[in-house]
Amino acid sequence: MKPYDPFDLKFSSREVTAWGGLALLKRMLDGLDFRAGVQSWQLPPPRSNRGYRPEQLVEQMIVSIWCGAARFAQADITRLDATLVRLFDWGTAAGHKAIVRLFQRFDQADSSRVQSSSFRWLFDKLHLNSITLDVDSTVLTRWGTQIEGGAKGYNPKHHGRASHHPLLAFVADWRLIANFWLRPGNTSASNNALSFLQATLNNLGSTKVGLFRADSGFYDKTIVDFLVDKKITHIISARLTQPLQQTIVDQCKWQQVEPGLEVGEVSYQPHGWISAQRLVVVRQHVRRKAAGVAGKTLSLFADDEDLQGWRYGAMLTDLTIAALDVWRLYRGRADCENRIKELKADFGLGSFVLRDFWATEAALGVTMLAYNLMSVFRHAVMRQSVHHTLATLHHKVLAVGAFWDSSTTKSDKQTFRLAVARKRRPWFEGLWANAGAPVNLVANLKKS
Secondary structure (H helix, E strand, O other): OOOOOOOOOOOOOOOEEOOOOHHHHHHHHHHOOHHHHHHOOOOOOOOOOOOOOHHHHHHHHHHHHHOOOOOHHHHHHHHOOHHHHHHOOOOOOOOHHHHHHHHHOOOHHHHHHHHHHHHHHHHHHHOOOOEEEEEEEOOEEOOOOOOOOOEEOOOOOOOOOEEEOOEEEEEOOOOEEEEEEOOEOOOOOOOOHHHHHHHHHHHHOOOOEEEEEEOHHHOOHHHHHHHHHOOOEEEEEOOOOHHHHHHHHHHOOOEEEEOOEEEEEEEEOOOOOOOOEEEEEEEEEOOOOOOOOOOEOOHHHOOOHHHHOEEEEEEEEOOOOOHHHHHHHHHHHHHHHHHHHHHHHHOOOOOOOOOOHHHHHHHHHHHHHHHHHHHHHHHHHHOOOOOOOHHHHHHHHHOOOEEEEOOOOOOOOOEEEEOOOHHHHHHHHHHHHHHHOOOOHHHHHHHO
16 A cells, blocks of 8 residues: 655755845945955965965855854855855855865964954954953863874863863953964963963954953963053952962951852052052852852861861952952953853854864864854844844844745846745844944944
């Protein structure tokens, strides 16, 4: 007996894409004059006259990431979509191996120049007001044995495995990335901290830093002196050295925030510093279940049961506001972890890796650009206060069936049709208008 078949399977030659919402991003990129910007960064040219233009390869990788690619092989998602190829005017789309070859042409000078140019280009376009700048590092475990820079170092999840230890700078106000440096896995947290900070400020151009927040890797006299010279207000986590521990016990008068959580402050002059510094100190009782203070016990007083019942954290600052307000302001830096998780989950931070160190940094620099442009899209086009993940944006706006309408009679005007329910069409029309408007994040924030 022939089995019941509810429908027939047939094929169509019509070019249809599942990513019609990317037309909004293409319109935004055109408004930013993105392709001309990439051309100005002096990417390494192809070694053959038949090679693909570097700006096309960069754009292809970014669009592939927006479609969900997290590995180089997955970048073929755009090459196989003829509708997207026509939308972005690539002519002939490249395979992922051509993208890999582009990054393999990068050396240290190329990577530094292109990254700095791309960040500077974006922030010059955005014209942001005073920002809060956060820095943080993360660990990227590497499983291959021939990956340059993969070394054994601090790795909390995979002990003893080789890793990279990148350093990142974030613009907290707008959830943007201001700098990215790839480092070997055995690099200390404070390595090249001052150079990284100087490079970050250069990336920001005329954008003013109103507040700088960092972990103890930036707790250094040279860095603090640099911030003071630049008149940048700062909050930096301090290392709990034994002299500082003694000062906390001798001087600190505690103010209870809630049961098991107290705040105070001390005046402390570290060894080699010419003047005393204000340090805000927070302690949390070990029995307090609520999170909020990532601190350490005072090793100098290991025999004192009363003191060992608390975990301490100290923050150097030049702010004159109340100690409790300093702590609350510093807590906002925890959002760095959310950004790093998002980069790993949605933008391939942990999986775009090549054998050569500078090739890997160049590739990850493009993922940072893909993230930043998507963040600009959230603010400038969607204009919503909620920070949707890329997976949510797929569902809300990007994953929309679309095709080119060949029935139009005007040869100079193409029509790109989106398969959108009638009730949602006014919303999409509003997004289309936003995508074509000049990008002004500050003005958009006031309107939203």
